[in-house]
Amino acid sequence: MFIDYHTHHARCGHAVGSLEEYVKRGIEIGLDQIGLSDHIPLLHVDPATYYPEMAMPMEELPRYVEECFELQGKYKSQIDVRVGLEADYIEGWEEQIERIIKAYPWDYVIGSVHFLGEWDVTDFRQTHGWEGRDKLEVYERYYDAVQKAAASGLYDYIGHIDVIKRFGFKPEEDVTALENAALEAVKRHDLAIELNASGLRMPAKEMFPGRRMLEYARDIGLPLTIGSDAHQPERLGQYLDEARAQLKEIGFGQLATFKQRKRMMVNF
Known part of the structure; x- marks a missing residue:
């Protein structure tokens, strides 16, 4: 099973390529499943005054969902398209996030932390925040x-x-306890994590999460899926061969897939 569940396209402002270009690229590289998972619109900051090109405008969200499902039907004989959303977790904004999630029939929703308050710790333009x-x-x-x-x-x-x-x-102090507590919380609430291969092309030079966390995830029986976090069609599937090889080396034999918010494990 060859899957990639984490992708972005031009609507979010900081990626390129149409949704259909990603689907066609997925067919070209032999994906069995592709997850379309663009960013939720900004909720807790004013898009007009915040950093530009952070997420799709709110008015684009219905069209995004509509187009995803159109492509799911159009290419169903060639690739299994799963319709998702990467929905930032913003403390204090849970009700607003929930309203958006409940408004559409997603196959899956990724919970990602990008923001600490109004500081996006993943934005290269905001590293001065450190x-x-x-x-x-x-x-x-x-x-x-x-x-x-x-x-x-x-x-x-x-x-x-x-x-x-x-x-x-990174702090000079050991953060193992913080990392393990986060993984344990994911397990406790019956969620999965992803192995996001994009870290290999970033200053971290390491996938998210790193090997030690992956080994602990294995030890506590945490389900795991996989994604390239592609922001360009040609990066779809990038480093996923390395990611799968590392997972097999560590001892994972299955990946989590999602349909209509239900998790299914598949061999890879």
Whole structure:
């Protein structure tokens, strides 16, 4: 089973390519399933005054969903298209997030933490936010948000669970306990995580999560899916061969897939 559940397209503003281009690319590289999973519109900051090109405008969301399902039908004999959403977890905005999630018949919803307040810790334009901060305190806030996302009941799996390391900012202190607590929260609330291969092309030079966290996820029996986090059609499936090889080496034999918000495990 060859799958890629994490993709973005031009509507989000910081990716390129149409949804159909991603589906066609998926067919070309032999994907069995492709997950379309663009970013939820910004809710807690004003899109007009915040950093540009962060997420699709709210008025585009219905058209995004409609187009996803059109492609699902159009290409059903060639590839299995799953319709998803990457929905930022924002503490205090759970009701607004829930309204959007409940408004559409998703196959799956990714819960990702990008924001700590109004600071997007994954945005290359906002790395100055680390200046003068206690890195351990940032990591504590981040992993606390991950635990709250897992407990919220909104999501099917947690995306790039240790993406806080993206730009190489790390505390001198050991953060193993924070990482393990986050993984345990995901397990406790019966969610999965993803192995997001995009970290290999970022300053972190390591997938999200790293090997140690993957080994702990294996030890506690955490389901796991896989994604490239492609923002360009040609990056669909990028590094997923390496990701699958590492998973097999660690001892994973199955991947989580999702349809109509139900998780199904498949061999890979």
